[in-house]
Amino acid sequence: MAFENDTSASAADEATEWLIRVRENPENDEVRDAFNAWIFASAENRREWEKTCQAWRAVGVARTSRSRVASGQRGRTNSHGAKSKIATAFATAGLALCLIAFAGPSMLIRMQADYQTGTGQTRSVDLADGSRVILGPDSALLLAFSDSRRGVVLLKGQAFFDIARDENKPFEVDGGGLTIAVLGTGFDLDLGENRSVVALAHGSIEASSLSGQRVLAPGDVLTLDRHTGGISEAKVDVADIGAWREGRLAVVNQPIGAVIAEIQRYHPAWISVPDQSLADQKVTGIYDLKAPDEALGALVDPYGGKVRKISAYLRIVSRF
Incomplete structure (x- = not known):
């Protein structure tokens, strides 16, 4: 010790x-x-x-x-x-x-980054081992390949990983306090401001953090609260995992503030949410990332929220 x-x-x-x-x-x-x-x-x-x-x-x-x-x-x-x-x-x-x-x-x-994207941009990265990574908007990826190791680090943002199978050399993804070990599989990793979320589309992965290890099956979603170290798990439709690649944001029981942070990656203006009670409201739904202003409205309207366009560079979301 x-x-x-x-x-x-x-x-x-x-x-x-x-x-x-x-x-x-x-x-x-x-x-x-x-x-x-x-x-x-x-x-x-x-x-x-x-x-x-x-x-x-x-x-x-x-x-x-x-x-x-x-x-x-x-x-x-x-x-x-x-x-x-x-x-x-x-x-x-x-x-x-x-x-x-x-x-x-x-x-x-x-x-650090070998690959980056800006607001509203996505990028497909083909790796040397045959794996493919699709970077979401405002994201950054660092390669960590060697003769004995396959791996990457998601430095910020979101990415969908489609990993080529190699039983002699497992693939490892690090990001937001999580280490994900895989052989051949497809999964999504999303680094929010205070949380890291991994969702498995197909195959099997082992996600580990300081809080322990979990083995995920298709449809499993694991969320790490990086402030407390707490882990929560949920089930979603596999078809909704990585839906952002098609311009859809699928959300299950997430705070409005966290969802707005996701939409922010697609919106050229800064989005402010001064109403903390609104930001903490949990929601479930599917939102259109191709029209971020409309997505904001659909997100907050059911809870009395309004989206105010102050300028081309600022949106304020609140109940007042």
Whole structure:
């Protein structure tokens, strides 16, 4: 057990060092290649990388809150002035570094991705082993092939995977806290803001996270809450899995806010949902992604919601 803790501590330190190196060398191919080698070396490295970015982001949020309090005390004491300046600089640097991982499309994703799509775009990627990946809008994919390994990382967005069978070399997909091991199968992986969803169309897959492992059968949908680590499972019609490839968004018992995040990938305007109670409302339905404004209306109208077009670049969705 002590050995495992030491390994985790080492990975955490390395993740922090890589965050700094990537920030300082955004266009350096050698840094990119070395970072990719490190992050693919183990699932522990990938977990510590996500935790490190989340921690930096939290430092920035905490600093914003503290600054309001500090402003009211300014002039009373300067006893900790030097330390405060150092802490502020440290937090500011941390927040800037974290933006590499969270801003989209981020510098980090641009450095890592082998394939990307923009708003409303899809892309078919044929892999060297005969597998095919269809990238959804606003998505990014990184290849991780070697002589002994077949694999990819979904860095952001959504993709449908049709994996060629090779019993001697299983295929592995990483993304959003999930690792999916397959032989030959078809499945959809969707990385939302706070959740990761995998749905199996045909074949069999094993999905694993820090919460454990699950083996999925066709029609199974597994959702990972990345904040709590909680896992939920559901059943859907196989025909609805990956329906976005045909311009349809099939939703089963999902919050309106999460569905709007899906539609956002197809909409050129920024969509704001200030009404949290509306965003939390669970819905089930099928929506037309070829007409995102109409899809928004169909989504929220039954619950008293309205879509207000403020400009070509902004939509506000609320009950008021």
